[in-house]
Amino acid sequence: MRYGITGPAKAGLYALLLLAAAPAAxxxxxxxxxxxxxxxxxxxxxQRDDTRAVAEALVRYExxxxxxxxxxxxxxxxxxxxxYEQVARSWSVDIGDRTRQRPALSVRSxxxxxxxxxxxxxxxxxxxxxxxxxxxxxxxxxxxxxxxTVTTSEFLAVSGVRLGWGGDxxxxxxxxxxxxxxxxIPLYDKRWTVLPEEAAGFDVIDGGATFPGGSQWGxxxxxxxxxxxxxxxxxxxYNHLPSIDAAVYPxxxxxxxxxxxxxFPRMRMAGGDLAWPLAWFTLKAEAGYxxxxxxxxxxxxxxxxxxxxxxxxxxxxxxxAGEAVRVRRTVADFAPDRGLSKAFLGRASYTIDxxxxxxxxxAVRQDLSSVWLEGEYSQAVGGHWRxxxxxxxxxxxxxxxxxxxxxxxxxxxxxxxxx
Amino acid sequence: xxxxxxxxxIVGALGQADARGIVAEAQRRTEAGxxxxxxxxxxxxxxGKVADKRWVYDRLGSHGSSKAVLRFTEPAEVRGVALLxxxxxxxxxxxxxxxxxxxxxxxxxxxxxxxxxxGTDFSFEDLEERDVDQYEYRSLGDEAIDGAACxxxxxxxxxxxxxxxxxxxxxxxxxxxxxxxxxNYKGDELVRRLDYREIEQVxxxxxxxxxxxxxxGRDSRTVLTLEKLEYNVPTRDEDFTLQALRRGR
Numbered sequence: 027m028r029y030g031i032t033g034p035a036k037a038g039l040y041a042l043l044l045l046a047a048a049p050a051a052x053x054x055x056x057x058x059x060x061x062x063x064x065x066x067x068x069x070x071x072x073q074r075d076d077t078r079a080v081a082e083a084l085v086r087y088e089x090x091x092x093x094x095x096x097x098x099x100x101x102x103x104x105x106x107x108x109x110y111e112q113v114a115r116s117w118s119v120d121i122g123d124r125t126r127q128r129p130a131l132s133v134r135s136x137x138x139x140x141x142x143x144x145x146x147x148x149x150x151x152x153x154x155x156x157x158x159x160x161x162x163x164x165x166x167x168x169x170x171x172x173x174x175t176v177t178t179s180e181f182l183a184v185s186g187v188r189l190g191w192g193g194d195x196x197x198x199x200x201x202x203x204x205x206x207x208x209x210x211i212p213l214y215d216k217r218w219t220v221l222p223e224e225a226a227g228f229d230v231i232d233g234g235a236t237f238p239g240g241s242q243w244g245x246x247x248x249x250x251x252x253x254x255x256x257x258x259x260x261x262x263x264y265n266h267l268p269s270i271d272a273a274v275y276p277x278x279x280x281x282x283x284x285x286x287x288x289x290f291p292r293m294r295m296a297g298g299d300l301a302w303p304l305a306w307f308t309l310k311a312e313a314g315y316x317x318x319x320x321x322x323x324x325x326x327x328x329x330x331x332x333x334x335x336x337x338x339x340x341x342x343x344x345x346x347a348g349e350a351v352r353v354r355r356t357v358a359d360f361a362p363d364r365g366l367s368k369a370f371l372g373r374a375s376y377t378i379d380x381x382x383x384x385x386x387x388x389a390v391r392q393d394l395s396s397v398w399l400e401g402e403y404s405q406a407v408g409g410h411w412r413x414x415x416x417x418x419x420x421x422x423x424x425x426x427x428x429x430x431x432x433x434x435x436x437x438x439x440x441x442x443x444x445x
Numbered sequence: 446x447x448x449x450x451x452x453x454x455i456v457g458a459l460g461q462a463d464a465r466g467i468v469a470e471a472q473r474r475t476e477a478g479x480x481x482x483x484x485x486x487x488x489x490x491x492x493g494k495v496a497d498k499r500w501v502y503d504r505l506g507s508h509g510s511s512k513a514v515l516r517f518t519e520p521a522e523v524r525g526v527a528l529l530x531x532x533x534x535x536x537x538x539x540x541x542x543x544x545x546x547x548x549x550x551x552x553x554x555x556x557x558x559x560x561x562x563x564g565t566d567f568s569f570e571d572l573e574e575r576d577v578d579q580y581e582y583r584s585l586g587d588e589a590i591d592g593a594a595c596x597x598x599x600x601x602x603x604x605x606x607x608x609x610x611x612x613x614x615x616x617x618x619x620x621x622x623x624x625x626x627x628x629n630y631k632g633d634e635l636v637r638r639l640d641y642r643e644i645e646q647v648x649x650x651x652x653x654x655x656x657x658x659x660x661x662g663r664d665s666r667t668v669l670t671l672e673k674l675e676y677n678v679p680t681r682d683e684d685f686t687l688q689a690l691r692r693g694r
Contacts, residue, residue: 058524090693098693139692144683146692153548181548192688194531248687250539255552303554336557380488380496380564409497409520444521 052091059087064440066175070433072217074230082108086134096141102134102183112174112213121151123182123207126232128174135183148188153181154201156246156259157312158299161371161389162347162363164314164328165259165297167244168201170209170266173362176218176431177400177418178438182207186242197248204241208290209266211360220430225272225284233273233287238264254302259314261295269323270358291323307335310345318355325353328367339377346370346392365427368392381406389428396422396429414440464582464598468615471622472508472577475650479680480504482671483518488565491664496564498523505680509534509576512685523563528553529690530572537607538573543690550687559609566637566660566667570609579603580613590616590625591642610636618644623651635661648676 066080083106090100106113106128113128114120120129121136137150157163168186171179186203212218214230221230242263249256268288275283297314313329332345349367366389375385387400397420404414416438422429486498499519505512509532516527525545532538540553558570580600588597595616602608609631616626627639637660641653656669683689 056524058521060522100693141683141692144686144688146688148692155548190688192683192686194686197686197688250687252536301552303552303556306556308552308554308557334554336554336560338560377561377564379490379494381494406520406522410522412522442522444524 052093053095055089055091057087057089058445059085060442060444061085062440062442064438066436066438068217068434068436070435072433073220074215075217077110077217080108080110080112082106082110082113098139098141099137100139101136104129104132104134106130110216112216122185122205123170123210124235124237126210126213128172128210144192146190146192148190151183151185152188153183154186154188155181156244156257156299158255158257158301158310159312159330159332159345160310160334160343160373161345161387162328162330162366164312164330164363165246165257165261165295165299167259167261167263167266167293167295167314168203168242170207171362172210173360174210174212174216174218176212176362177398177420177434179362182210195250198246200243200245202241202243203263206238206242206264206290207266208235208237208268208288209360211268211288214286217434218431220424227281228274228284229277229281230284230286233271233285235268235288236290238290238292240264254300256298256300258298259295260297261293263293264290265293265323266290267361267363268359269356270360272358291318292320293317293323294319307333309333318353322355323359324351324356326351326364328364330371332371341373341375343373344371362427369428391422391426391428396420396426398422398428398431410443410445412442412444414438414442416440464584464596465577467596467598467617467622468580468582468600469577471617471624472575474622475652476507477648477650477676478506479678480674480676481678481680482674485670485672486565487668487670489666489668498563498565503680503684504574505682505685508532508574509578511574512682513572513574514685514690515572517563525693526563527690527693528562528569528572529685529687530574531685532574532576534576534578536579536605537570540569540572541687541690545693548691550690555607561660566658566663566665567669568609568637571637571639571658579605585614587619588616590618593625594619595625618651621651623653637661647674650676 062084064082068078085105088102092098107130114125114130117130119131121133135151135153137148137152140147154168155166157165168184170182172182173179184203184207185205186201188199188201190199214232244261246257246259269291271287271289273285275285277283294317295314299312302309310332315327317325327350330345330347332343334343347367347369349364369392370390373387375383377383382405385402389398399419401417402414404412406412419435420431422432424430481503484500484502488496500515500517502515511532513530514527517523527543529541530538537555541550542553543550553569559568562569562572580602583599585597585599588595595618598615599612600615601612610629611632612630614628618625623644624641628635629637637658640657643654644651645654654671658667
């Protein structure tokens with residue numbers, strides 16, 4: 027399926043054109059990128075897929091240029107291919123990020139920043155991150171992600187306008203996004219889609235998506251006080267994670283088809299976050315209260331409380347993500363953010379030396395019924411190369427968000443050349 | 446009170462006043478509206494393994510009322526990682542680190558300031574600007590460093606100043622009032638030594654072109670070489686905010 031380029035995506039395109047001219051015209055021109063080869067090995071067959079080895083190659087190039095003292099343009103471009111057909115085999119360049127598969131060639135971001143004094147306007151396809159917590163961020167509403175491999179998701183940029191004012195103690199930003207970017211959810215014929223037993227007798231097909239036509243907007247105020255900082259934020263738009271509507275279609279020959287269609291309910295969120303360094307650790311908290319103006323999705327409070335502490339080369343984060351549902355309406359959805367609620371979350375990383383580090387991350391359901399553990403060893407070689415070995419262990423109940431992926435424990439190896 | 450004790454107290458008070466005056470003069474002589482340099486860092490660990498890094502440093506103002514942004518340019522995998530330091534005359538600085546790969550900034554808590562900064566032998570606290578009023582001083586006499594006569598002064602953070610170090614010993618050159626060495630102690634243990642080398646005048650300010658930080662606990666060294674050093678370059682206040690940190694300049 028192809029989509030046209032509209033609205034702020036056009037601004038991104040203009041930024042792209044400026045970027046193309048930048049090396050000759052720029053006051054400063056910077057570039058960076060990497061080539062990465064990644065392999066994942068799964069010891070067990072998936073529910074809907076018996077593929078056990080997956081490999082992907084990614085080239086990312088990120089130029090940036092100051093065309094004038096008040097104008098900076100930058101972009102990020104991906105080219106990728108894989109063995110698993112999670113990457114499309116089409117060579118058209120994607121900018122809208124609405125395809126089910128990852129595009130082979132994509133403009134990951136392209137934007138221009140115009141600044142004058144303490145004001146700045148970012149136009150085009152850009153990354154917007156809100157919140158202060160780690161692992162789960164209830165207020166991070168302009169941050170759709172690629173969840174094709176649920177445990178190694180990557181953020182997607184949104185196309186819009188961000189207006190910001192930054193003072194010494196206060197930062198205020200307003201965001202308007204007329205072009206909706208959904209999160210990319212697991213493909214239905216791959217191992218990261220897990221369906222209930224009732225769907226076993228059906229041929230599951232993609233029922234398409236209904237993308238919102240309206241725009242999204244939000245505002246955030248961040249205040250730096252002496253020794254702590256906090257933010258208040260508001261979002262009015264759509265959930266980038268879909269609700270799933272299922273429909274059964276009879277076919278000439280069994281099995282019948284089960285079409286899973288995605289829709290993205292309207293959502294309003296009022297929230298805040300806090301970072302408060304105390305004598306022994308830093309306390310971080312983040313919460314969002316969500317309502318559904320069209321009364322077609324849950325209304326709930328999600329919150330995260332965590333502490334973090336750096337002790338020499340050891341960095342520790344531990345906390346709890348909770349949720350209180352006021353109105354329950356959603357029948358079926360794909361919601362990794364809420365899937366990690368009612369769980370204890372933790373992360374530890376240790377820098378062995380300037381070239382080597384180890385890290386571990388975990389989510390444990392509060393009743394201990396499900397657990398997700400990830401360990402990582404990373405080593406740099408020379409100034410450009412880095413090898414990373416990852417192990418992911420998942421156990422739990424099939425009806426639990428974490429536990430449903432219990433067949434997807436795996437090991438991964440990634441080799442990256444940065445330039 | 447005996448006359449000898451009184452004389453000792455007067456000498457001690459004069460020594461403190463002199464020591465503070467020397468540090469105040471050293472600070473006055475390095476005041477500038479802004480500073481810019483490109484730093485090359487060579488980290489040499491205890492086994493002789495070498496890692497090279499580069500950063501660009503910009504500072505607005507001087508000492509306790511300054512702000513600084515430091516951005517890595519090499520190695521490639523950390524290019525764009527940046528640190529914003531907002532110094533205060535009456536307390537420890539505020540610091541935020543920006544990581545472009547995850548598009549997030551993180552406030553560096555006070556208790557985290559003793560951590561090594563990105564694999565170098567500088568801690569986050571070592572990147573702050575020292576301000577004369579945040580320490581108490583005591584003269585320890587004279588001592589030469591690399592053949593240059595220096596005043597040797599002990600400094601201790603005042604109550605309002607939070608620091609990983611219990612005390613520091615400063616060597617200030619008598620000919621230029623430039624720092625020659627700083628030794629930092631935790632209790633009685635010497636933990637880091639900073640040597641200032643190749644001191645020369647840049648736009649009228651005596652400046653060390655090479656700084657070597659030695660982490661004695663790890664027996665690791667970082668040599669920072671300052672290139673393209675300039676003072677009083679046109680600099681905008683708005684480039685030293687969290688918003689500017691995220692923008693990339």
